[in-house]
Amino acid sequence: METQSTMNPALLEQARYFTVRDAHLYTVLHQVASPIARVLLVGPFASERHFSYHTWVRWARYLAARKIEVLRYDYRGIGESTGTFEDMGFETWSEDVQLLAEWFKKRSPNVPLMLHGLEIGAILAAQSFQMGVGDALLLWSPAASANQALRSSLLRWARLEQLFESPENRRSASDYIRQLEQGSVIEVQGYQWSSRLWRDSSHCHLPDNIGDGGALCKVNNKPVRSIRFGKDPSSVAMPYARYDEVKELGGLYSLSFDWITEALKESTGGHNERSD
Amino acid sequence: MKEAIKSRELIVLDGVDVIIRGTYHKICEQNPGLQSNGVTKDRIGVLFLNGFMATRASNGDAAVYWADSFAKLGYPSFRLDLPGYGDSDENPPLEWLNFINLGGYATIASAKMRELVTRYNLAGVIIAGHCAGAVSAIYAAAAGRECKGLVLLDPYFHFQKTVRSKIRRRLNLWTWQSRVGGFLSSIYNVLKEIRLALRRNTAPENANVPLLRCWKELASSGLPILILKAPVRKTPGMKPRIGEFDYLGYALRLAGRMSRVVVKVADGADHSFANRLGRDAVRVHAEQWLGEYFPIGSWKEEGAIALYPERPNKIGMKIASCV
Numbered sequence: 001m002e003t004q005s006t007m008n009p010a011l012l013e014q015a016r017y018f019t020v021r022d023a024h025l026y027t028v029l030h031q032v033a034s035p036i037a038r039v040l041l042v043g044p045f046a047s048e049r050h051f052s053y054h055t056w057v058r059w060a061r062y063l064a065a066r067k068i069e070v071l072r073y074d075y076r077g078i079g080e081s082t083g084t085f086e087d088m089g090f091e092t093w094s095e096d097v098q099l100l101a102e103w104f105k106k107r108s109p110n111v112p113l114m115l116h117g118l119e120i121g122a123i124l125a126a127q128s129f130q131m132g133v134g135d136a137l138l139l140w141s142p143a144a145s146a147n148q149a150l151r152s153s154l155l156r157w158a159r160l161e162q163l164f165e166s167p168e169n170r171r172s173a174s175d176y177i178r179q180l181e182q183g184s185v186i187e188v189q190g191y192q193w194s195s196r197l198w199r200d201s202s203h204c205h206l207p208d209n210i211g212d213g214g215a216l217c218k219v220n221n222k223p224v225r226s227i228r229f230g231k232d233p234s235s236v237a238m239p240y241a242r243y244d245e246v247k248e249l250g251g252l253y254s255l256s257f258d259w260i261t262e263a264l265k266e267s268t269g270g271h272n273e274r275s276d
Numbered sequence: 277m278k279e280a281i282k283s284r285e286l287i288v289l290d291g292v293d294v295i296i297r298g299t300y301h302k303i304c305e306q307n308p309g310l311q312s313n314g315v316t317k318d319r320i321g322v323l324f325l326n327g328f329m330a331t332r333a334s335n336g337d338a339a340v341y342w343a344d345s346f347a348k349l350g351y352p353s354f355r356l357d358l359p360g361y362g363d364s365d366e367n368p369p370l371e372w373l374n375f376i377n378l379g380g381y382a383t384i385a386s387a388k389m390r391e392l393v394t395r396y397n398l399a400g401v402i403i404a405g406h407c408a409g410a411v412s413a414i415y416a417a418a419a420g421r422e423c424k425g426l427v428l429l430d431p432y433f434h435f436q437k438t439v440r441s442k443i444r445r446r447l448n449l450w451t452w453q454s455r456v457g458g459f460l461s462s463i464y465n466v467l468k469e470i471r472l473a474l475r476r477n478t479a480p481e482n483a484n485v486p487l488l489r490c491w492k493e494l495a496s497s498g499l500p501i502l503i504l505k506a507p508v509r510k511t512p513g514m515k516p517r518i519g520e521f522d523y524l525g526y527a528l529r530l531a532g533r534m535s536r537v538v539v540k541v542a543d544g545a546d547h548s549f550a551n552r553l554g555r556d557a558v559r560v561h562a563e564q565w566l567g568e569y570f571p572i573g574s575w576k577e578e579g580a581i582a583l584y585p586e587r588p589n590k591i592g593m594k595i596a597s598c599v
Contacts, residue, residue, distance in 0.1 A: 017284075187551055
């Protein structure tokens with residue numbers, strides 16, 4: 001048996017550290033010669049990283065193979081980036097988006113830059129976009145607020161935890177939320193959630209004019225697309241399977257890429273053409 | 277943008293025509309007598325292999341924490357994304373778990389271990405792996421003489437089903453959540469216990485025979501091995517769940533008298549070992565074990581190399597028959 005090779009040797013992937021205040025961000029640049037656009041991938045929250053990683057990497061390669069340069073990264077205090085998770089918050093993670101977008105844009109200012117966020121990453125990307133960063137915005141599974149995304153993660157994790165606890169020790173998601181609201185720290189998928197993080201999550205929102213379920217819209221006259229998953233539009237369903245199986249995401253990739261090419265035409269006045 | 281920072285370096289291993297990306301945790305500069313410039317002459321390194329579906333950071337970034345800790349103690353540590361994992365260039369194999377269980381990563385992991393030994397002048401490598409990563413670690417150790425020890429977190433010695441049927445999952449959930457279900461589950465477990473007793477410690481049909489063969493070769497040759505187990509609900513200590521075959525006990529019997537296998541229960545850990553208690557327990561037990569079998573500074577003189585001389589090549593030769 002052999003693993004399936006998908007790598008085009010002509011494509012270059014460079015893993016590097018990007019220095020920010022008190023930490024180093026782990027970044028992977030999917031480098032492309034003469035790119036038609038750049039996409040900054042803004043990932044989901046810490047506890048989702050583990051499940052979303054493969055989907056994110058494959059998406060980055062999908063775009064790079066179509067002449068779109070991609071930068072993906074780990075937030076401060078998470079994954080391969082340095083820093084202590086407990087010391088970080090939505091402000092620092094938002095700063096990560098802006099600093100990387102700025103660096104990425106500077107590589108060649110004439111190439112359009114698109115922000116693409118997933119879950120909490122969608123909120124952070126949208127907030128930066130609202131402030132004028134990027135030429136287009138793509139959102140997958142955007143949560144209305146960071147608090148909604150945290151609740152959703154907590155709910156899934158608490159359900160799983162219950163399976164391994166004896167009946168007398170089982171705690172529901174509401175028990176954990178109560179603990180957070182009383183100022184305690186809880187541990188979710190190996191990350192320490194502080195009451196500060198929980199409190200701040202309620203103030204971290206998707207901007208009002210962005211992200212109605214499945215909508216296409218314009219902000220500051222720049223294109224925005226939001227894609228939600230699952231039957232219930234208010235839930236934060238993820239495009240990937242959480243365990244056991246690798247989900248086929250070809251349809252999502254191609255739908256998103258088609259929109260990107262359309263959005264690029266708008267932002268460049270039709271000068272860019274699809275390369276495949 | 278840079279490849280290296282004070283404590284870590286992003287590495288690419290490109291030997292045997294396979295590109296592997298990883299992170300190297302440098303040994304601590306403050307530690308007197310230790311080198312930190314990437315040349316770690318005659319040191320024992322620690323290599324982490326991916327657990328099933330995990331990136332090289334592992335669940336909750338636990339492997340980052342352990343690698344940082346071991347590097348601070350003076351053991352250069354490496355975390356790699358094997359093909360199919362994390363930042364690797366490959367997609368996972370179609371039958372991923374079977375691929376792992378049959379030693380699919382043995383050749384590449386042992387080749388990369390050799391590459392690390394050469395590049396960083398290491399005296400050898402301890403391979404650490406969690407769950408499916410522990411399975412790959414055993415196969416890789418058997419395939420390469422550079423492996424001087426193993427740290428195995430919740431290893432398993434049988435073939436597992438990747439996907440359970442919906443009905444089975446619902447039934448499991450019901451037995452966990454309802455009293456009647458719990459009661460019926462207990463009766464079912466007792467019946468399984470009786471069946472096990474009748475089998476008289478013979479390994480069941482789902483035993484991973486090639487893996488057990490590799491294990492026996494390694495353990496009986498005296499390779500230092502640390503096994504860390506997360507406690508299982510309703511069954512304190514090292515015993516498996518009621519009604520399940522005691523594979524660990526079986527593996528220990530296979531290892532024989534000459535073996536140097538240490539088994540510890542990581543109190544408070546869950547299976548991922550990502551929770552605070554779990555990761556601390558792993559760190560404490562592993563550091564203690566490293567200090568005992570691979571003490572810093574005495575590796576060449578009177579340390580573990582004297583306790584455990586150069587491994588015979590026969591294990592490496594036998595990997596072909598194991599896999």
